[in-house]
Amino acid sequence: MSLRNRIAFYYTITTAFLIALVFAILYFMVESIVYKQFDEEINNEVTELFTDAHATSHDFTSFSRFKTFIDDNIEVKIDPKEAVKVDTEFIQLVNTEGEVINKSINLARNVLIFKPGETTMIYFNSTINNSAIRQGQLPLFNRDGIIKGYLIIAVPMKKAIIVLNDLENVFRFSFPAIILTLFVLTRLIAGKSIRPIEKVIATAEKMTQPNIHQRIGLPFHHDELYRLSATINALLDRMEDAFQREKQFTADASHELKTPLSVVKGTLEVLVRKPREREQYENKIQFCLMELNRMAQLIDQLLMLARYESNKMNPHIQEVSLPIALEAATARLHPIAFEKKIEFKITGTEKASVTADLAMLDIILENILSNAIKYSHEASVVTITIERQERNILCSIADQGIGIPEEKLHAVFERFYRVDESRSSGTGGFGLGLSIVKRLADIQQIKVGVKSNKTIGTTFTLTFPSTAS
């Protein structure tokens, strides 16, 4: 079932139920008002009778008085020729056994229904000669409170029944008509209100990777559909961005791989074109080996990145002593630090244990530290600070280097991004190190921050998640 049909269906069902309820209540209210009026009429009749007979229902002595009275009373009112005349009231007197003591002559051979055993005035519907009547049945007590008989009074209901029947018919026939109209209208309105969704679907169906720059037109009203469209558009923005970055990455990776390949190939091709001195061969081969090593390094890093990004890595998270990890990393980097006369200074070395994957943490620290060395001025200090901030442990690594321009700071974690655009800068990186750091940090829920100042240097901050203790 389509959405518009479903909306129309549920709406109609609910409304049908409500309408049925309203109709029923209306009907029963009208009916009870009608009956009440008849009952009133019967009561009036009773009062009139007792007044005329100078009696009450509680000092009933004998039927004779009533009998005569009824005879007299009715005879006066009714033309005897019109035997059973249903649009006047009927009176009937019965004893406790139900035997008719007397009845108005307009009843002719008919008898009003008697319900034995009742001790109070009751009203009920009944028929006489197939005509609907309302009956009232009043118990008659003697002075000792014992029921001696019953006075039954009936009034015709013919007109009222016609009204009630009409009402019922109106309800019965209007109900399906209303429901049907409602269904059709709701379906129409629902269709109209979900038309923008159809538009969204149509646009989304046309969307494929080549024309991912397409967007859904926003509806005029700021409603849920507007939000849906806006949300899908935002999603598409992010997807396009991701596609773009993926494309850029592929282009960068292919460039980075093809370049050393071209260098080696070209150098060797030129080398073998002519016979040369032994020294020249050695030089060129050394150069090619260097290029190949660089290429192998790049492939290693690319593979590492691919592995981390495919999320197949399950970090082995454990308690790690941060100072010990730092100590190990700085020791490994000591040779290149020594070459540039760079000194590591670790401060705030309280017993800071963090939850991390030891191997991954090593890679993170080594990458950040080797960057610090690479971009530091000679004979400077790299300051590593460990501090506790609320429940987290912060580790900041600050160099006194060339810094990163503010407008480039946001991009340093992007793959193949290098602050210094010329690849001939001699720092020798591929622009993958910090991407790997970011990815590994994400896996372990470590936050990486960076701030930089051209005169002071660059500071990387690792915020470790709070430990369970």
Place this chain on the structure above:
Amino acid sequence: MRLLIIEDEPGIAGFLKDGLEEEYFAVDVAYDGKSGLDHAMTNEYDLIIIDWMIPVLSGIEVCRQIRKSGSVVPIMFLTAKDTLEDVVFGLEAGANDYIKKPFAFEELLARIRVQLRSKNQGDDSLRAGNLNINPGTHQVFYDSLEITLTPKEFALLEYLVRNKDKVCTRSRIIEHVWDIHFDSDTSVIDVYITFLRRKLEHAGCGNLIQTIRGVGYIIRES
């Protein structure tokens, strides 16, 4: 023949310069778009090789600027960009040829020679009367007699023959036969011309190169 290579990757620029210099070309190298464009605007080159992805100014931009200045110097793109769109885009920006990385040096060389051919020249060989020059093998024949020349002598003769029936001024010869590191002392040309004349005379065509006093030199077809 003097070439300009605009390539930011020192490894590639390095072997290109080495290899092409061995082929008697004078080669200048620029490592970014801007200095490459400066070189191209201030010096006269016979061919320019440009990498697409270079810092400061992209190769495409450099190519466009060169063409905007009215220069018709042959331009070859050398790049890792290898989709059909890239090739078309590069050629439409004004390049004469397009070589994808990684490439074979021999192919590059052959393509450079194609670009250096003059319009009415069916193959690479150059002729002036009975003198026959083969730039591919660096051989020079007068009739059937081979004349052995040093690289600079060969480059000088090649330039004069390529521009035969035109007066080649000393400064133009310097620009096309020597690279940028040469301080423009034009008297060195006279020395090389003397060497050349001596070798040509030995083979029997001593008066091939004529001096236009105060201007330069010329080789006439007849």
